[in-house]
Amino acid sequence: MEQQFEPKPRPEIQAGIYPTEVIRDVAESVGITGLTDSVATGLAGDVEYRITLVIEEANKFMKHSKRSTLLPCDIENALKVLNIEPLYSPHPASSVPTYRRVPTSAGPVFALEDKEIDFEKALREPLPRLSKGPSYTAHWLAIEGVQPLIPQNPAPVDAAPIHQLAPAQPALNNNSSNPNPSSSTTIHPPVKHLLSHELQLYYIRLTSALLSPASNASEARQAALASLRGDPGLGGLVPYLVRFAAEKVSTNLSNVDIVDAMLGVVHSLIENQTLFIEPYLHQILPLLLTTLLTSSYPAPPNQHALWLRQKSASLISRLLHEYGSSYPTLSGRVAKTLLSALKGDQHSVGEIASRDVGTRMGSLLGLMAVGKHTAIRALIHDSGIKGISELTESLDQDARLQVVDTVVEVLIQVLPESKAAKVDSKHIENLCAQVCGSIITSHVFLKKPELASSIVSTLEDEKFVE
Known part of the structure; x- marks a missing residue:
């Protein structure tokens, strides 16, 4: 079942x-x-x-x-x-959808309202401007923690001297001292280069020693320059020291003692291997060119003024040797300035310096520092020595002797050895007189006759190149 x-x-x-x-x-x-x-x-x-x-x-x-x-x-x-x-x-009022009634055979249909565009109006309107394409540029945002004063960086708030900036302040204000808590927002100023208290004391004592009176200037200045030349950890002081030296040189050109001290500062900064001075070449080179070509020094035969020009030329030569590869146009720009001074260009060096024999001697030493080939072209081929010889005619015997000796020393260093055997030929003497002038030519035949053959052979080589 x-x-x-x-x-x-x-x-x-x-x-x-x-x-x-x-x-x-x-x-x-x-x-x-x-x-x-x-x-x-x-x-x-x-x-x-x-x-x-x-x-x-x-x-x-x-x-x-x-x-x-x-x-x-x-x-x-x-x-x-x-x-x-x-x-x-x-929805917001601006985005509320609107509809329009569209009649059809099956009955009215409601559709979203589309914006109608008038083609004639659209064609008459001018085309919008094309936006600029992306571009790139390089600038120093900060150098060893310091923002340089360039248009791309924010400007400093105060106009106080750069070496008198106060120590760093706390980043935030004390809110207890503010009676209104709602207005306690702190506005941070642009970044400034602030020195520590120790570096400020070091800077004050260093500048005081460099500008100390003549009674104890030698020992104090030598100690300050030795400290600046060997002490590490002075990177924050470099921009202040460069600016200090430039200001003192521009305002004390007639004081050879202060100019000597400032050249010592530049030399010490270059000698200190722990410092990075490449970003400050645009301030150091004008300083050295000023001390090399100035007409404010005592007139020849002042040995101290000549030594200052020689020291400036030596520092320029060292900077060009170290940084010439990084800046290929640096040597050419310096040589152009020196050539203008050698020719007595009033637009470049001024009316007084264009007639000053000391300025011509400085340009002579500077061209030797730039390079032998540049010096030979300027002195021999462009007859730069002849202009110096003409200025020496109005000098006394001692001043003329110093200028001529300086010219001869430069020629000995830049000219190659001559292969010519005859140095007392009338032809050689005439060519030397055309290039160097009568005063320098007579001095060359008196002290270094073989130098005349070097001048003539160099002149012929230059003509062959032309």
């Missing part, structure tokens, strides 16, 4: 939170009547599931937006993710 099993009854659908009355009202609004309780309960549960799904997705948008409040935009984003037509939540 077979046993018959009756099918199990389906479990009743449990009602959720969403009310079934709303389902019946919606069904009646679309013409569905007689909706049973089980169907209404099932539809209410499905609606509740869909609403929960939308809220969970909206919750994700809220959390990713770092908010704790659910906004209408989160609901719209969730509907878009679930591929459901989004509802139109409140």
Whole structure:
């Protein structure tokens, strides 16, 4: 006898939170009547599931937006993710969508209002300007912690001298001293180069020793220069010392003692291997050219003034040798300035210096420091020595002797040895007189006759090159 099993009854659908009355009202609004309780309960549960799904997705948008409040935009984003037509939540006045009624055969249809463009008006309007393409440039943002005064960097707040800046102040103000807590915001000024208290004391004592009176100047100055030449950790003082030397030279050119001290400062800075002076060449070279070509020194035969010019030329030669490879145009620019001074160009060196024999001697020494080839071209081929010889005619015997001896020493160092055997020929003497002038030619034949042959052979080589 077979046993018959009756099918199990389906479990009743449990009602959720969403009310079934709303389902019946919606069904009646679309013409569905007689909706049973089980169907209404099932539809209410499905609606509740869909609403929960939308809220969970909206919750994700809220959390990713770092908010704790659910906004209408989160609901719209969730509907878009679930591929459901989004509802139109409140929008700003500028973004409220507008519609226009479009009549069709099936009835009116409402579509979004598109902005109409008048082609004639659009064609008459001028084309917008093209934006400039990207460009790049290089500048010194900071040099050893110091921002240079260039247009790309912020300007300093105060106009105090750069070597009198106060020590660094605390970054934040004390809020307890401010009676109004709401206005306690601190405005930080642009970065300035501030010296520590120890470096400020060192700077004051160093400058005092360099400018000390003549009674004890020698010992104090030598000690200061020795310290500057060998002490490490003075990188922060380099810009201040360079500016100090430039200011003192420009205001005390007639005082050879102070100029001597400032040249010692520059020499010590170059000698100190722990210092980085390359960024300050644009300040050091004008200082050295000024001390080399100035007409404010005592007139010849002052030995101290001649020694200052020789020292300046030596420092220029060292800087060109060390940094000429990094700056290929440096030697040419210095040589151009020296050539203008040798020719007596008033526009370059001034009216007084153009007639000063000391300036011509300085340019002579400077050209020798630039290079032998440059000096030979300027002195022999361009007859630079002849201009010096003409200026010596108005000098007394001692001054003339110093100038001529300096010219002869330079010629001995820059000219190659001559292969000519005859040095007393009339032809050689005439050519030397044309190039060097009568005074220097007579002095050459008197003290160093073989130098005349070197001058003539060099002159012939230059003519051959031309």
